[in-house]
Amino acid sequence: MSDQNVHNIVNGIRFIGEDDHEELDIERIKFIMKHTPTPPISEYQFQELTEEVIITKRNKERIGDCTICVNEFPLDTEAIKLPCKHYYHFDCITQWLKMHSNCPNCRTQLPTNNSEYDAYSRILAEHEKKEREGINEDEDRSMRRQTKNSGMFS
């Protein structure tokens, strides 16, 4: 990334921090998100969102190996299951999520310890959903107001 890009991002962050969400430019958010690595997960979210699954003869084959260390899950041990149904060793996935809060396999984003980042993610997700559904302009405005509120209270 060039210095100019970094400069743009820094300006972009300031712009978003200081201005009303109504003024947010989707393209700008997209740019920022594209060049910002996913922040870490919070400890609380990890407890809330993951599940411990005991490896048995029945589920072992379906679960496969841990894609981080490429080792198997021994029988009768626990694997960690993410909401997207991907499984990892506890040590492997916690090390990763402490760096970036997303699934290594499918990149599904989990909540991060950075509420601003999560708010941008939601804005982008809503924008993409809206684009898919082809909502007209009036609804577009009311949607933007909602986004503004959800951003403020996150």
Place this chain on the structure above:
Amino acid sequence: MATRYAKRLQKELMELQVSPPTGIRVEEANDLSRWVIGIDGTTGSLYQGEKFSLQFRFNDGYPLEAPEVIFIGKPPVHPHIYGNGHICLSILYDHWSPALTVLSICLSILSMLSSCTEKVRPVDDSVYVSRAVGKSPKDTR
């Protein structure tokens, strides 16, 4: 290298040496932390008939951190590959995932070459190359 993950690198290396996909081969891996992988331009692409060498350097952080990957020797002329061999590919930097492998990186780079429509260097090539002397591509962004 942390023993837990050194095993993963050994596994990856063995699989690449035992059953390399067409157009990808291990040229050098005397030391587990530095490999050279040869790749061939895909048939039907602008790079058909050309051969390139990629250098992979792994530190203790792999696979939680991306390896450093650059072209050595003569790099392909491509809008996302600098004259010094540095590659502009997000999975090598901000969009790395530990589920990616040496093989999947090679395939991504081949796919990047195959989708190229014009052989040109990046617009900021000369500026970047002079600024990046002696640096890892991971430290130049």
